Amino acid sequence: MSMTRRLRSFVEPAATALLFFVVWELFCRVLSIPEFVLPTPSKTVLTLIKDWDLIWPNAQQTLITTLLGFCISVVFGMALGVLVGSSDFLNRCLSPLLVAFNSVPKVAVVPVLVLWFGIGTVPAVITAFVLSFFPITVNVAAGVAATDRELIDVLLSLGASRTDIVIKAGIPRSLPYFFASLKIAITLAFVGSVIAETVASNSGIGYLMLSASASFKIPLVFASLLFIGFLGVSMYAVTAFFETRLTSWNINSGDQTANFATGG
Numbered sequence: 001m002s003m004t005r006r007l008r009s010f011v012e013p014a015a016t017a018l019l020f021f022v023v024w025e026l027f028c029r030v031l032s033i034p035e036f037v038l039p040t041p042s043k044t045v046l047t048l049i050k051d052w053d054l055i056w057p058n059a060q061q062t063l064i065t066t067l068l069g070f071c072i073s074v075v076f077g078m079a080l081g082v083l084v085g086s087s088d089f090l091n092r093c094l095s096p097l098l099v100a101f102n103s104v105p106k107v108a109v110v111p112v113l114v115l116w117f118g119i120g121t122v123p124a125v126i127t128a129f130v131l132s133f134f135p136i137t138v139n140v141a142a143g144v145a146a147t148d149r150e151l152i153d154v155l156l157s158l159g160a161s162r163t164d165i166v167i168k169a170g171i172p173r174s175l176p177y178f179f180a181s182l183k184i185a186i187t188l189a190f191v192g193s194v195i196a197e198t199v200a201s202n203s204g205i206g207y208l209m210l211s212a213s214a215s216f217k218i219p220l221v222f223a224s225l226l227f228i229g230f231l232g233v234s235m236y237a238v239t240a241f242f243e244t245r246l247t248s249w250n251i252n253s254g255d256q257t258a259n260f261a262t263g264g
Helices: 003-030 041-050 052-086 088-103 106-117 121-145 149-157 162-199 205-214 218-246 248-252 257-261
Strands: none
Touching: 003 041, 041 052, 041 218, 052 088, 052 121, 052 162, 052 205, 052 218, 088 121, 106 121, 106 162, 121 162, 149 162, 162 205, 162 218, 205 218
């Protein structure tokens, strides 16, 4: 990527975000919206700075639970995706169960997790996991299943086993799909953690937001939202960085796997 393209990839989204905050600021000021309804971005940032000692420890808790749930989902989703993608039998048997499981509202699952594991970190980790593993599984399965038929036939003619084909052809073919799904999964993991923390936790950004809203500290709620959004974007950027380094051969060839991951 040329220096100009790198600069544009940073400047353009930054300018869009800045424009969004300017419009938000003007909207609140022109319409004289009270801060307990919708605080301005400037007030939100000032609150973030003023209450940093309160926000950061809770953000750390959310980040830890999110990354734990995400890492578990990566291992589980990758393994299950390879199995489903390499076996028509498992695909037919497990696909309906996976879709049904993903359709269950996760907010309804959290109280059950609290009943089993109590209030704290474990329900948040599990919720982050159950929200993020599905896109990984589906995309890895699609990548493995998309292995070229001609390549499979060549490997079979050379005496390769089905396991060899999956390891040497299926898994490498699924990597672009895998990394594309990670960018979606990491954001869903944050959603899962915050959902669980708002329902049953005594720490974390979700708990802080719930406590702040109960006390009508709406600027603190938005400051927490702003920071968790920043963490989500940061994790997304880290995933995209590794994607470009490890699957540059696929990106350069113009394969639009990211569209598949996002439903595009």
